[in-house]
Amino acid sequence: MSHYDTKRWWPHESRFEIVVGAILVQRTRWENVEKVIEAMRSRGVLTPSAISTLDVLELERMVRPTGFFRQKSRRIQRLAHHIHLYHKGDVTCFLKRPYQELASDLERMDGIGPETRDAILLYAAGHPVMIADTYAIRLCDRLGLLDPVTPHAIKNHLMQHLPTTPQTCRRAHAAIVEHCKKRCCAVPRCSGCPLLDMCEHGATK
DNA sequence: CTCCGGGTAG
DNA sequence: CTACCCGGAG
Numbered sequence: 698m699s700h701y702d703t704k705r706w707w708p709h710e711s712r713f714e715i716v717v718g719a720i721l722v723q724r725t726r727w728e729n730v731e732k733v734i735e736a737m738r739s740r741g742v743l744t745p746s747a748i749s750t751l752d753v754l755e756l757e758r759m760v761r762p763t764g765f766f767r768q769k770s771r772r773i774q775r776l777a778h779h780i781h782l783y784h785k786g787d788v789t790c791f792l793k794r795p796y797q798e799l800a801s802d803l804e805r806m807d808g809i810g811p812e813t814r815d816a817i818l819l820y821a822a823g824h825p826v827m828i829a830d831t832y833a834i835r836l837c838d839r840l841g842l843l844d845p846v847t848p849h850a851i852k853n854h855l856m857q858h859l860p861t862t863p864q865t866c867r868r869a870h871a872a873i874v875e876h877c878k879k880r881c882c883a884v885p886r887c888s889g890c891p892l893l894d895m896c897e898h899g900a901t902k
Numbered sequence: 903c904t905c906c907g908g909g910t911a912g
Numbered sequence: 913c914t915a916c917c918c919g920g921a922g
Binding site: 724725726728729761762763764765766767768769 | 915916917918919920
């Protein structure tokens with residue numbers, strides 16, 4: 698798990714790219730996100746100001762491979778417009794504010810729920826936050842770690858048991874995603890799983 | 903063909 | 913709970 702690093706986990710060339718990617722990746726495979734990001738890059742629109750003035754139909758065409766293209770394109774454009782309007786189009790300016798201020802700012806945005814908010818807080822803004830995504834929820838559920846498996850409970854649980862630096866949060870998140878992709882997927886591959894002896898789901902199979 | 907993926911809003 | 917939506921795997 699120590700060979701994970703942010704660049705590898707969330708490849709990017711700018712902070713804005715992380716923010717856009719966080720919305721694009723919702724219910725979507727990362728490979729499709731990369732295609733869209735690459736299309737945007739070659740079109741030269743990977744800045745808040747460029748996105749906010751872009752024809753929404755053109756944005757839709759680029760976003761299409763990640764699904765939910767009408768929603769996502771508009772949500773990205775609104776976010777870009779917000780940064781363009783209130784932060785001079787400077788993403789760093791938008792991100793480099795006190796945790797609470799940024800968090801509640803993100804929560805007001807259309808298309809940014811708890812998970813996307815936390816992903817942006819961790820990967821783009823560098824705040825130490827654990828991300829309770831589908832993977833973490835499924836894993837905790839099967840392990841039988843928490844009685845009510847809620848995102849909030851998972852977040853607290855993880856942050857209680859790990860030193861909460863941005864680095865450890867990223868590595869923990871990466872490790873959970875990797876494990877769930879390889880083993881604890883929708884149709885789990887329990888045989889040979891390193892967590893089998895501590896897993897309720899595996900024990901009953 | 904069906905199912906699934908680093909969710910969110912109503 | 914459903915709608916939003918595409919691309920890939922099986």
